[in-house]
Amino acid sequence: MARRWQTMSDERLLGLRLCELELRIEGTVMEERTVRLDEELAAKGLRFRPHYWIGSEWFTPDGVPGIAIPFFLLHPRLTELEREQMLEVEGQSLAECMRILRHEAGHAIDNAYRLHRRKRWRELFGSFTDPYPDFYKPRPNSRRFVQHLRGWYAQAHPAEDFAETFAVWLTPGYPWRKRYADWPALEKLEYVDELMREIADEVPPVRSRRFVEPLRQLRTTLRDYYRQKHELYAVEWPAYYDRDLRRIFREDLREESTRMSAAAFLRSQRGDLCRTVGEAAAVPVYTVDQLLKNMIERCRALRLRLRESPRRTREAILLMLMMHTMHVAHAGYPRIAV
Secondary structure, three states: OOOHHHHOOHHHHHOOEHHHOOOOOOOOHHHHHHHHHHHHHHHOOOOOOOEEEEEOOOEOOOOOOEEEEEHHHOOHHHHHHHHHHHOOOOOOOHHHHHHHHHHHHHHHHHHHHOHHHOHHHHHHHOOOOOOOOOEEOOOOOOOOOOOOOOOOHHHOOHHHHHHHHHHHHHOOOOOHHHHOOOOOHHHHHHHHHHHHHHHOOOOOOOOOOOOOOOHHHOOOEHHHHHHHHHHHHOOOOOHHHHHHHHHHEEEOOOOOOOOOEHHHHHHHHHHHHHHHHHHHHOOOHHHHHHHHHHHHHHHHHHOEEEOOOHHHHHHHHHHHHHHHHHHHHHHOEEOOOO
8 A cells, every 4th residue: 555545535534544654643734733832841940741642533542642643734634634534633733733832731640640630620520430421511701711712712621721731731821810810720730830840841641652543443435434423413403493594594485586595605605604603612613514514505595695795795694604603602512522
């Protein structure tokens, strides 16, 4: 197979198993970024360094002081496929990648020193052994948690709260004392600062270099991998949303109508609307796209056409899509392991 997948069509590439990709971290942009993370840990005076391996997603397993890096960041062809399938690539940009790496480093250092066993850790963050929810309902206005990864991820579980707090503390030059002044979350940051000074020179009691679910052992095909990922982010379209579409658009049963169809208009705006709403609502772009896809299908079924000008229609659709996206978010975010 030796690297031939680089020039394959999407259809052929999707038929490959993950273990057939034969990837390496060395010599890629991800090697540069892991080195950068190690340098940030060193700059804080920490002795600890995580180990890295290639997996299907961002992942730090319980009890393992290391980080799995997703395969799709290790070659441009795979990054292109990820964007085609999911409409965005988690961790592609330097800034987002470093945010995720700092978060994962929080999990890894917690595992290395078994920090969650400490009484003060439990008092501030909660019980590490609490079951992880399949979905969590964030409170965007809460000041008890730092805000680092999108989706208010610190609120998903005590372990994520610690990892997010550590990531904020680790960020070079970030004025966390000023940013979180008068927030209850500041107490957690100050505890992390004190705790890291305490363990800085200690040899971690857990020094395993174990790899969990490395890519070379994953026999699922890329097609099945993305099918499962699509199912995770899929959303349904409640019938009562139709009334909002009828309010924005008009029914027109004439075959020769001069007004642009609502479905065609939404298709022309699809990419921009999804990116705008996804970023503003802190929701995966794929989830927003699924809502908009359902909206387009309903517009076609209802034979709707533009009522107002394109500019005013876009404004109304943007507001509607944002409202329904936030409804999905309020119903609960899927807890994606990072």
